Amino acid sequence: MISQFLRKFKPAYEAYNLLKRDQLVHNLPKYKKYGIEKNYYSSISSKDFVGLDSPLNIHDRLNSRDTLPKVAAFKKLAVQRQEELLSWSENGYVILKGFFSPERVKQINKEVEHLDESKKAQWVGNKMMFAIHYSDIMLRAGADPELMKIIDLLMGKEMELFQSINFLTGSEQRTHSDSVHMSTFPYGNIIAAWIALESTTHQNGPLHYYPGSHKLPYIVNSDYDNTGSNYFLGDKDYSVYEDKIASVLDEHHFERKLLFAESGDVLLWHSNLLHGGEPHHDKTLTRKSLVTHYYAQDAICFHEITQRPTLKRKLILPK
Numbered sequence: 001m002i003s004q005f006l007r008k009f010k011p012a013y014e015a016y017n018l019l020k021r022d023q024l025v026h027n028l029p030k031y032k033k034y035g036i037e038k039n040y041y042s043s044i045s046s047k048d049f050v051g052l053d054s055p056l057n058i059h060d061r062l063n064s065r066d067t068l069p070k071v072a073a074f075k076k077l078a079v080q081r082q083e084e085l086l087s088w089s090e091n092g093y094v095i096l097k098g099f100f101s102p103e104r105v106k107q108i109n110k111e112v113e114h115l116d117e118s119k120k121a122q123w124v125g126n127k128m129m130f131a132i133h134y135s136d137i138m139l140r141a142g143a144d145p146e147l148m149k150i151i152d153l154l155m156g157k158e159m160e161l162f163q164s165i166n167f168l169t170g171s172e173q174r175t176h177s178d179s180v181h182m183s184t185f186p187y188g189n190i191i192a193a194w195i196a197l198e199s200t201t202h203q204n205g206p207l208h209y210y211p212g213s214h215k216l217p218y219i220v221n222s223d224y225d226n227t228g229s230n231y232f233l234g235d236k237d238y239s240v241y242e243d244k245i246a247s248v249l250d251e252h253h254f255e256r257k258l259l260f261a262e263s264g265d266v267l268l269w270h271s272n273l274l275h276g277g278e279p280h281h282d283k284t285l286t287r288k289s290l291v292t293h294y295y296a297q298d299a300i301c302f303h304e305i306t307q308r309p310t311l312k313r314k315l316i317l318p319k
């Protein structure tokens with residue numbers, strides 16, 4: 001009861017944030033840039049940006065089919081990769097076929113087993129969280145230089161790896177947009193990579209996604225009456241957000257696609273692309289995957305639902 005109260009009471013986590021200055025100061029120069037009067041520890045959410053113009057990233061403004069072919073780094077990619085990237089603006093996702101070699105996937109899967117068996121893994125439900133912070137192999141996968149190059153190209157700016165989630169089974173998550181979990185101002189400044197660590201079929205809970213849905217307005221707390229007050233967070237359950245997304249999808253007619261990936265394929269999705277996980281029907285099967293998220297370095301980063309500024313831990317790539 002008390003812990004529930006404290007979880008919703010903003011001053012409680014602002015006090016906690018006071019101890020995390022080094023992980024929170026990243027927002028300060030950007031608060032200044034956008035005229036936001038906040039301390040590094042203060043609560044922050046979409047409510048603070050009402051009335052501010054949110055500049056669009058290049059491929060939300062212009063069509064990647066026209067712009068990418070003019071970029072030097074794009075011209076250096078293999079023709080297959082170039083073709084895969086062109087539809088980014090239209091679809092809000094791209095698929096990089098066979099991006100990670102079978103040897104690399106084997107190494108990652110072995111590492112996941114090791115982390116699990118040695119109890120190093122930090123599980124939250126069916127998600128192994130932030131393995132990039134305790135595994136060099138996972139960090140190298142998330143920060144793969146070729147992958148980073150492609151991510152920077154799609155976003156038209158420098159991006160940084162923020163988090164990783166490993167799954168051994170299908171997530172079975174209802175449809176959502178990452179922008180409510182890893183929120184930014186300006187909007188649209190994260191990107192996700194979904195890395196297949198084995199193939200996905202109807203039986204093991206493939207990913208689903210809605211091409212073009214990234215162009216819908218960003219759904220924020222005020223869209224489902226979850227704004228709260230100066231001292232308290234909104235009182236809505238996460239399922240109310242999911243219901244809101246379902247109702248948005250009912251109003252539009254986006255195609256629902258399933259990702260039947262092969263091991264080593266990578267799907268990159270836009271921060272606002274609606275996606276989720278299908279039911280994992282055959283529980284005797286695994287569905288190994290790694291999801292990594294990247295923030296733009298020039299955006300304010302926060303978590304819309306809990307109205308918390310993002311805690312960013314430094315990542316140092318092993319030599």
Ligand SMILES: O=C(O)CCC(=O)C(=O)O
Pocket residue numbers: 165167170171172173178205206207275276277278289291
């Ligand atoms: O892997 C899945 O089934 C879904 C993952 C997902 O929705 C996410 O990481 O945001």
